[in-house]
Amino acid sequence: MxxxxxxxxxxxxxxxxxxxxxxxxxxxxxxxxxxxxxxxxxxxxxxxxxxxxxxxxxxxxxxxxxxxxxxxxxxxxxxxxxxxxxxxxxxxxxxxxxxxxxxxxxxxQLHLPTAGDGADQVVRVNQIHDYQLFRERLAKADRVAIIGPGLIGCEFANDLLHADKQVTVIGPDPWPLASLLPETAGRFVEQKLTAAGVQWQLGQTVARIDQAKAGFTLTLSDDQHLEVDLVLSAVGxxxxxxxxxxxxxxxxxxxxxxxxxxxxxxxxxxxxxxxxxxxxxxxxxxxxxxxxxxxxxxxTGTPTDIVFPLMPVAVKTPAVPISLVPAPPGARWSFIEQDEGLVGRAKLDERTVGFVLLGPQTLRQSLVKELS
Ligand code: FAD
Incomplete structure (x- = not known):
């Protein structure tokens, strides 16, 4: 062959x-x-x-x-x-x-068309080569804006705190990870990452990115201005x-x-x-x-169907470890607090169809079984 x-x-x-x-x-x-x-x-x-x-x-x-x-x-x-x-x-x-x-x-990586003479300097990371350039520019930056409060945006936000950067995450979503998490869980994540040092501009989009004396001035959809040294886009x-x-x-x-x-x-x-x-x-x-x-x-000669088992998504945010199986539309979420964390179950017709674990993750295997 x-x-x-x-x-x-x-x-x-x-x-x-x-x-x-x-x-x-x-x-x-x-x-x-x-x-x-x-x-x-x-x-x-x-x-x-x-x-x-x-x-x-x-x-x-x-x-x-x-x-x-x-x-x-x-x-x-x-x-x-x-x-x-x-x-x-x-x-x-x-x-x-x-x-x-x-x-x-x-x-x-998606490119969102944005006005301003700094828009073409937005960094996107999807390959190691992009990451090398990002780290070079990060070495000279203190204030970083991340566009996109989804999985990758939240992971980078948490990671940049380890390098003592000031991080602001911007996006139209009402809470972080909004496409994966219901409000209760999203707010919990927002709270934990805020306590760790992340700042948020949610319900906002970036209208302009202009070069400034030092770094960039971002103009948000509500006309606020934000001064930063580096802009990372993580919009999908x-x-x-x-x-x-x-x-x-x-x-x-x-x-x-x-x-x-x-x-x-x-x-x-x-x-x-x-x-x-x-x-x-x-x-x-x-x-x-x-x-x-x-x-x-x-x-190699043995036709074999691709079968996916249940695959929980783990989000690498050490300030609030997250493990989840997204629920289909229409599911009802309920939450219990546990060991300073939160356990959420999504049910549809009395059947568990999704879960989210925030914080301690010891329940993950038993919840995977509950869905099987
Ligand atoms: P890629 O790694 O993008 O490889 C594509 C290859 O195709 C490259 O070699 C490229 O050079 C080549 N190529 C493209 N076009 C051409 C062309 N025209 N000619 C020649 N070559 C071409 N997933 C998880 O499960 N858990 C995680 O924690 C997680 N974290 C992530 C964190 C980040 C920052 C990112 C960006 C992704 C993360 N993911 C995670 C997703 C996961 O990494 C990807 O699903 C996976 O790596 C994709 O692999 P791939 O081989 O399909 O694509």
Whole structure:
């Protein structure tokens, strides 16, 4: 088999490892536009807390991955298209033939159009290279604004406190993590992060970002001004679908795959942040691990459906550890206080359909069982 994987993120390398375990002879080529180093992306938002520099987050350089798993890794190579008739990936370094192709090319940070001459200096972190630039600029910054009070915004806010930065989180949402947490839980998180030092501008958007003598002046939707040295945007991700769509594959929010992980071309599969499993888009590590194992079996001759177990989301905010399973619309939440934390259950027709644990997490396993 001549397997080509586009992307050397968690999805690309996990799949390569799983295929290698099952087929020592497969020819496996990975293509990436970056330098191909393997790193733990989740650690980008808690590196300060654990005292790591960007360099220390690299788990294994590309050359070592290639040697260890007998891979060909084409680095600094931009994919520009897919020729399905010729079974070729088109790149800025020339075409690459495939028998089986896996799209593991991730997602991009959303860019919100914002007025002002400082708007193009907003930093977004979705790759280790972005993070290196962020840390360089952070070294000269005391006051940091984070746009986006979601999961990544809250994690970065908490992490920056470990570097003694003044942090203000801005967003239109009424409370932090509003798309994942009901109000009681969201307010609890807000309170704990406030006590740790985070400041909030909720119910607000950023209308302008202008360069100032030192740093930037942000103009908020209620006309308030905020002076900061650095602006980090964490407003969400958009799966990379354009090249798949140009190749005639079905895309919706992500690249749509069937239970085997295949697109509507059985020679092309998708995995990770760019993929959409039925109606579900799951930009997290656990789904990648489960899907990569099943896809590796399928690619090596044992068709295997991707089945996801219940996967609680853990939010890396040490000031208030959070573990949750989001509830469907219409669920009723109830809360109990426990050991200075909060336990919330979501019920629909007397059945537990979601939970949130704030603070002590000892109940997590029993609540997972309650949902099963
Ligand atoms: P990526 O890691 O984005 O890899 C995409 C690859 O494709 C890259 O190698 C890129 O160079 C390549 N590529 C893209 N386009 C092209 C092209 N045209 N040509 C060539 N190469 C291309 N998840 C959790 O479960 N728990 C957490 O705690 C957690 N924390 C996170 C913290 C942060 C700050 C972020 C940003 C994400 C976090 N996530 C977390 C999400 C998780 O890290 C991602 O779901 C996962 O890493 C995505 O991996 P991926 O391989 O699909 O994509």
């Amino acid at each position: 001549n397997l080509v994987i586009i992307g050397t993120g968690m999805a690309g390398y996990t799949l390569a490892r799983e295929v290698r375990k099952k087929d020592p002879l497969a020819r496996i080529t990975l293509i990436t536009r970056d330098n191909g180093d393997s790193y733990s992306k989740p650690m980008l938002s808690n590196a300060l807390a654990v005292g790591k520099s960007p360099e220390q987050l690299i788990l294994s350089p590309a050359a070592k991955m290639a040697a260890q798993y007998d891979l060909q890794v084409l680095v600094q190579t931009q994919v520009t298209g897919i020729d399905r008739d010729r079974q070729q990936v088109l790149t800025d370094q020339g075409p690459v033939d495939y028998d089986q192709l896996v799209l593991a090319w991730g997602a991009e 991700l958009r799966p990379n679908v354009d090249l798949a769509s140009a190749a005639g594959l079905t895309v919706s929010r992500g690249i749509v795959v069937n239970p085997l992980g295949q697109t509507d071309d059985p020679r092309i599969s998708a995995l990770g942040d760019c993929a959409q499993y039925g109606e579900r888009w799951l930009p997290y590590i656990m789904p990648i691990m489960h899907a990569a194992r099943a896809l590796a079996a399928t690619l």
